[in-house]
Amino acid sequence: MNRKRVESSFALLQEITDAARLSSSGAEPIRLAENDLWKLPGGIVVRIARSGQDEAAAREVAVARWLHESSVPAVRPLEMSQPIRVGGRSATFWEQLPPHRHGSVADLAPLLRMMHSLHIPSFPIGRLDPFVRLVERLQGARSIGTADREWLLQRLRRLRREWDSLPDGLPQCVIHGDAWDGNCAVTDDGPLLLDFERTSVGPPEWDLTSTAVAFDTFGSLSREMYQDYCTSYGFDVMAWSGYSTLRDIRELRLVTFALQIGDQDVKAMHQARHRIDCVRGRCGPRPWRWEAVG
Incomplete structure (x- = not known):
């Protein structure tokens, strides 16, 4: 550090x-x-x-x-x-937490199913905004060229329109908001959820897309592991017609996060530019290899 x-x-x-x-x-x-x-x-x-x-x-x-x-x-x-x-x-x-290991998608799916089944609580919880801070990140990033910045802003505008007209899906509910396996830990008592910064009311497909992206965008999850995840939860978000919009929003969020970190970190800057090249079609079709930043 x-x-x-x-x-x-x-x-x-x-x-x-x-x-x-x-x-x-x-x-x-x-x-x-x-x-x-x-x-x-x-x-x-x-x-x-x-x-x-x-x-x-x-x-x-x-x-x-x-x-x-x-x-x-x-x-x-x-x-x-x-x-x-x-x-x-x-x-x-x-x-x-007591001694624990990182959770897997197999550990995560039952927890999400439980969370998504709950009634909306009485305290203010807000509604999901999948675009929070994206404009600020793109406009404030110093490690990006003008052409790439404008292309990403145009993509953001397109995704906003698609988000506003998503097809019907699962009933809206309380969602985790950042439901990847890194926000699941397993102790001797079993798996549990972490990090509720993004928890809100929204489409449960948003949570499920995190694991789908691990399989679809990055190839870091095998088909068998992804299918087991879908079976455990009871739904395959990739079979839903709105999936590509949520996937593209997730990818754009990861691009802008790397840009934000890249202003202070040369390694992250190179990774941010690589991510831009991927979403712009310069690195061939998915899956892509993206390194962690931050």
Whole structure:
């Protein structure tokens, strides 16, 4: 991790833990990206949201508590008044997971089925906006040429129109919003869900597209594994006529995320340009090989 980045985040963490009457002594960074995650001694994880994400941070805590009350296995927030806002950013506090492994799509599918079956809660949860921050990322990116920027903005406009006229599908429900296997962990007690920053009301197909993209766009999932996932959930989103729109939106989100990181990281910049080449048809048909950034 970048030393200055760590020092800056730790300074904010100290203010946050002081406000929460906790100690930052011995804190260790878990991940510093769009959100900063820190581990405190005593089994506490602090999640520092981006600036302007106060409502999202509060919603994450509410969703996690609601899932627990609804018997859907999920990471648990501490029993305290939260989030805490310091320096223009909101922080939430969570129980550290016991020893665990990363979940697989086979672990994820039953959890999504359970979540999608719940009634919409009484607290404000909002509706899915799959285009959040895309314009800002594209207009603010410095590691992109004018022609590529305009092409991506045109693609964004087209996808907005397609989103507004999606064909009928499964009933709208509470969706995770970022339902890839990295947001599923497996402890000795079984699999559970993590990270509810994007949880909202929307089409369940949005959640299912994450795994479909792993198979279709990147080839990182075998056909057998994908079919097992569909069988476990009970639906194959790739057979739905609106799938290609959701896939293209997912791909565009991943392009713009790499652009955002690429302004500070040369490796990510090269990856962002490669992703643009792929969606523009310069690297042949799917599947494509994209490296992780951030």
